[in-house]
Amino acid sequence: MPDPRPTLEAVAAHAGVSRATVSRVVNGGAGVRSSLAEKVLRAVDELGYVPNQAARSLVTRRHDAVAVVIAEPETRVFTDPFFAQQLRGISKELTAQDSQLVLLLVEGKDDYARVGRYLAGGHVDGALVFSVHLDDELPDIIRGSALPTVFGGRPDRGGRRTPYVDCDNRGGAREAVRHLRSLGRERIAHIAGPLDQTSAVDRLDGYRDVLPEADPALVARGDFTPAGGERAMRELLAHNPDLDAVFAANDLTAAGALRVLHEHGRRVPEDVAVVGFDDMEPVAEQTNPPLTTVRQDIEEMGRLMARLLLRALERGGDQADSLDTAPASVITPTALVRRASA
Amino acid sequence: MPDPRPTLEAVAAHAGVSRATVSRVVNGGAGVRSSLAEKVLRAVDELGYVPNQAARSLVTRRHDAVAVVIAEPETRVFTDPFFAQQLRGISKELTAQDSQLVLLLVEGKDDYARVGRYLAGGHVDGALVFSVHLDDELPDIIRGSALPTVFGGRPDRGGRRTPYVDCDNRGGAREAVRHLRSLGRERIAHIAGPLDQTSAVDRLDGYRDVLPEADPALVARGDFTPAGGERAMRELLAHNPDLDAVFAANDLTAAGALRVLHEHGRRVPEDVAVVGFDDMEPVAEQTNPPLTTVRQDIEEMGRLMARLLLRALERGGDQADSLDTAPASVITPTALVRRASA
Known part of the structure; x- marks a missing residue:
């Protein structure tokens, strides 16, 4: 059975513009005269065209992308090898599942509101968050986005049931x-x-x-x-x-x-x-x-965070409430490594 | 004049579910039973609710986010300080404009198709791309997304008019x-x-x-x-x-x-x-x-890349074709720094 959905080409023909112009309008790119853009959007409406992945994902509710937020300024993210190692584990696991790692960089706490808007904006399926500080508003902002989330490190004074991965x-x-x-x-x-x-x-x-x-x-x-x-x-x-x-x-x-x-x-x-x-x-x-x-196996902890989140996303569709069925937190073991200093 | 758009609360009342459930459905989060989700989506349709930022951005065509793609495996991104310095410049400039830096990490070239889907998916306003290799399909994939783009370093054999920032x-x-x-x-x-x-x-x-x-x-x-x-x-x-x-x-x-x-x-x-x-x-x-x-002033080159892109995005709405009015490329000067090795 042929796919009944109108194509980009059909919209272009209907609007009397080039395919490239339609593509630019529906993909949110800049650079199209507003009169032209209106013509395209009218054709989109008239044909019932589902314009792009963002719109499609309103239906499928999957973006195949996971956000990572590190609650530290960008300068520390790139100088403390802890973050690189944890990201390595996350990246390997997400890539294996063909999910895009979307790292949201910040300069400081003033940027958290913007991060919250991005997370709530329908751009990612879930979030992995680490290096949270006790006075951070970030965990609350992220909970407000209602996105499935796994924390790296126990995020706060306890009480809340957000899953996390931490070592002992x-x-x-x-x-x-x-x-x-x-x-x-x-x-x-x-x-x-x-x-x-x-x-x-x-x-x-x-x-x-x-x-x-x-x-x-x-x-x-x-x-x-x-x-x-x-x-x-x-x-x-x-x-x-x-x-x-x-x-x-x-x-x-x-x-x-x-x-x-x-x-x-x-x-x-x-x-x-x-x-x-x-x-x-x-x-x-x-x-x-x-x-x-x-x-502590930092890279493995990153992998575990990604795995917990992906599992929650997979189960999501069949569950009444992701918070009630949230994956349990994981505490990984530590081991003393003896070298010359002690 | 009151905003005539229906609220999240109105959708919740119409569907007979909690505000949190509506929020979870329309924000693309997992964890809602499908029968419940359908009820919510029906209410969304009936009220003409614009469900989330992704949908709103189909109209405004602005996400206040810029993607950065580094055509290197994640391991190199975090071990070569060049990338950290360029990202620092980009981050400072984007933050000053309240635009979110979205770093798309890859493990290798097999991941470029997925990056292309994300870029074309209506999640960002533009892209900054660096460390491109001559045999990379990445520049073509990115051009295919029709997103305004600025390259860090001259991307290819010339001929194409994609703007870039490079040193001499x-x-x-x-x-x-x-x-x-x-x-x-x-x-x-x-x-x-x-x-x-x-x-x-x-x-x-x-x-x-x-x-x-x-x-x-x-x-x-x-x-x-x-x-x-x-x-x-x-x-x-x-x-x-x-x-x-x-x-x-x-x-x-x-x-x-x-x-x-x-x-x-x-x-x-x-x-x-x-x-x-x-x-x-x-x-x-x-x-x-x-x-x-x-x-070479690597951080400043990052700033310049971000500035060129943001300027192109600002002008975008009034221009017929962003490619024809693309900002010119910038070549920054170099200077010999004498220390002990020569």
Whole structure:
């Protein structure tokens, strides 16, 4: 049976314009005189032409595209290898399902409203969101778009049932600190991450689980960057010249801390043992000395996020309510990787 | 005058379902039973509700979003700082105009058809495309989408009038090679980039402009990566043990070449002077020794691309044909930056 839908050519003939002009009008491209555009749109109406994929997708409700939003400025997205690794996993999984990865970049929080409009605008089937901060409006904006969503990292204080993929931050941190204690270290410091992110809070909690009596002066605030690690390490050495170990909230922080320890003539691991978190390629292997760290499989976590979302989208059509049947969250295991620094 | 368009609430009341259900249906989200979805869509039809931004944009033909496509696998996009710098410029400019940067990631050329569908699907106002290769189908696919487009780098063999932003690759290369000659170097080698990209061809042409009689064995093929620079440098040393200078097609290539020169006990610049291209941060300043190179303002080129496109989109509505009134291409100047390597 022939397809009864009118073609682009039929619209062009009906409107008395070229195929290219019709294409430009219905694909939302600029560059067509308004009188001409009206002629085309009239022909579209008269023939009942379904103009483009955007309109078609109002019927099929599938765009074969998934948005990724990273709640960090574009500059951090491209300098912290964590994001590249997570995107790699997401990209592989989406590509295997012929779904387009649509990365929405932002300069800062002022751009979230615009991101929300794009997400609500019928351009993607779902969203993967990571590096959310506790004061971000982003999770609420995204929930407002009613798009199926999976978070990378536990997004907030709990209570809400948005599915997420996270590693066992608290358990991994406990293992790191226990390892330092097993080496006989007694003044174990912690450089925390930004405490508006649950991963940083959980790692600090893991440190406190093992060392509930630790001197509060042994905990300094970092921000998951090497520069933050340097600042925190200087502060720790100033207040605790006798420290003999550091558990850093991530590998980039540890890399900064190592530089400051060298500067101060402290030998690693002889004087100060250092453990990181992430087992980030290529950071952890290239520090001096190579870094003992808590491994999480970042790329695999990206794959898992994409897989959870795609599964929810597949089931969607047969379910009464995607929120009630939302996939469960997944917590992935961590493992201590021993290198020379501890 | 009140807005006569029916609201989401009106549709919900008409269909006898919740506002959230209507929102989910019309925003293309999954998770609504099909019988329910049909009820909603019937109400949408009966009330003449314009369901979402995608549908509205069929009328306004503006999405306030611009796609960026980099014709490289996602892994290269996140390891070559060139792309991050160009994206930075694009992001700043688009954000200033409240237009969403939509980065479409690909794993390889097999994904271009899907990218083409997304571009033609009414999701963005225009496209910025860079790192195109001569055998890529991408430019044709993008032209087929009839979207206003600006290329980063001259995209092809010429002839077509797609606007682009590029630096003066050939002139910059000439300056690099003339500088090496002015230092008294007589056996000047060139490590070319991938010759399926016009930037690499232009830089090779610039080298040949200055040294038309150069021994062909002094030219080796690289691929704009440090690993490619290492391979090419080994090859050059094997065939030309007497070489006394290298002009590398970009800074990453030069970084690889420097490593191999050190390995072979060649002093830089005493035995072999090295010049790169790009003045890439932080690469060029962190090589050993710091790299003399040809500077192009990569971030500014990204800004220019975005600006050209936004200007074309603004003018679009009043013009008969965006292709005829396409903005002219822009060639930005280069400048030699002298550091220790030459």
